[in-house]
Amino acid sequence: MQSLSRFLPASLSRDLPASFVVFLVALPLCMGIAIASGVPPERGLITGIVGGLVVGLLAGSPLQVSGPAAGLAVIVFEFVRQHGIEMLGPVIVLAGAFQLAAGAVRVGGWFRAISPAVVHGMLAGIGILIVLGQIHVLTDALPQASGFDNLVAIPAAFFDFVSGEGNRAGAVAVGLATIAAMIGWERLRAARLRMVPGALAGVLAGTAVAVVGGLAVKRVAVPEAILSTLSPPGAAEWARLSEPTMIVMALTIAVIASAESLLSAAAVDRMHDGPRTQYDRELGAQGTGNLICGLLGGLPMTGVIVRSSANVQAGAVTRASAVMHGAWILAFLLALPWVLAMVPTAALAGILVVTGWRLIGPHHALHLHERYGLLTAAIWLVTMVTVVVTDLLTGVLVGLALSLLQVVPALRKGRLRIEHAAAPETAGVPELRLSGSATFLQLPHLTEALERTPTGGEVRLATTGLAHIDHTCLEMIGDWASRRAASGTRVAVVGGRGRPHDRLTAAVAAPAKD
Structure with missing residues (x-):
């Protein structure tokens, strides 16, 4: 790093090595997510390229990295199975248009109002579906059409493995070597080797097992000329875009991709002290990226937390890294497409098994239960189960409906009112007086009021008239207080008693974690 700084501008000397770290993380994930989506690996790589070159330039979250996301792999796989890969491009284009329209009318902030219980429940359900599907890819078999079918087929896959059918044992050895190397590297790697991500170490280990052992396992098929894979949709595909099924699918991708991108951006904001996310600009950038990906034949994209966190941790300071x-x-x-052809698909499946397992995150349920009660944790559980047994959109809608039911009693306590004033006992100290009921329905208004408070010194939140505050608002205020504390602002909760006051005091004292 010090040697680079002698020849490069200060920011570029940090962004350049960070970009290479992100590239090493993104390369195996782009291919693995494409295979999990039921499409050739180069389609995931196309989305990774667009996510960097286009969305990286336009993004409202400068340090967020965009590309294909595991969270969309499940619905893309099912869509391709039912309607064919040819229809994926037009649907992604329409999803991008929906995102562009949403950004233009400034609804980006509303995605932050989605309950954390619903978001984490959705991600947990996706994680379960990914693990169930990739277990079969670990044996060089094809995943089934649904999570339930994948679960039912596991005994048969185990029988094929035991009986030695095909080269299942070799594929399993490659997958297990990948998982062990990935986890072991992340826990044991030396400080000098931190540039090599665990995912890449896992792929290298799995590939080495296949090559050294001479195993006849399935490998990644990548065309020598990537430009030859660009396949814009034809007239017949565009004509089908008016079908209700296609419109619903485009809306599903747009909503889920937008929610995942903006929630990821909020998480990235917690990791650094640079510029905050402009949510509507980020939403428009994601829409532009999906428009281009659909036209080029790529996968849908989102902002992705794994690659984004690697970017921040590697020292990136501007969008140049992405x-x-x-x-x-x-x-x-x-330059080197032949290198990818050496990678076994079982190695990529091993990476996704680890990724899916981490998405499940039962610690989120424990956190929700401990801080916000059994009902909030139940929303997480119901959302997760519904995603697994039905589909992603149904699970999210059920979770949102339960969140609305949860706040109905609170609405009778009055609408949230926010007053800006100076604290009477300390002249000049800004104070926000909260009264009524603070729920996720008023989150954008509350967020705007908090962001207008000055930085430095002290800011007070007066809760004398606050009758209720839900966990979505508490999580947001905790995040805001954490960022203000890092910039030298002291946030104090004053003037109230009872449960809302105590919960807000706890949130400010111990901000929520992802």
């Missing part, structure tokens, strides 16, 4: 990671992927595909 842009350059896309350039690294493109350069690698143009």
